[in-house]
Amino acid sequence: MQQALSSGRARLVFEIAPQMEIPQPSWGDSTLWVLQSSSLSTETIYRCMLKLRTRMDRLMRITQKMQRYTGTLTWRYEQVENCIHSGWELYMDWYNMLDDLEDNPSAVELLMFLKETSCTLYNLGQVVEYLTYIFQNVPKK
Numbered sequence: 001m002q003q004a005l006s007s008g009r010a011r012l013v014f015e016i017a018p019q020m021e022i023p024q025p026s027w028g029d030s031t032l033w034v035l036q037s038s039s040l041s042t043e044t045i046y047r048c049m050l051k052l053r054t055r056m057d058r059l060m061r062i063t064q065k066m067q068r069y070t071g072t073l074t075w076r077y078e079q080v081e082n083c084i085h086s087g088w089e090l091y092m093d094w095y096n097m098l099d100d101l102e103d104n105p106s107a108v109e110l111l112m113f114l115k116e117t118s119c120t121l122y123n124l125g126q127v128v129e130y131l132t133y134i135f136q137n138v139p140k141k
Contacts, residue, residue, distance in 0.1 A: 015133075048097060049116070055090050056120060059083065063127045066134065080135045087128040094121055 062083060094117055 045097065045113075049113075052090065052094055052097070052120075055086075055093075056124065059086055059090060059127060060123070063130060067130070077135075077138050077140045080131055080138050084128060084131045084135060087124060087131060091121065091124050091128065094124065 098117065
């Protein structure tokens, strides 16, 4: 996404068709990690992941509402700024969760964990890029 932005492709997509999604890589059928072992550290990571999923879903709902909105209301500067900060904090929490893996999960669990993390970070990157685009057009009050 960063390469696309630096070359201007993502910016162009947002200017021409803000609702259009940038083509994304394929992660296959399932991207949600399902807990299969019962080790304490794996359960801790899983509980943390469930909280992050909830926060991500909330941010996605807010962003989708912004994208579908066709009224005359202009989003307030602080609203968009808070969404961007929330997105960056969420990104760092997902990213840092990779460092919190203490034990050696099975290959299948690790694959699904990395798959969900990768997919979520990609989607979160798209959300933050869209919010950044909106942010540039919001009047500062």
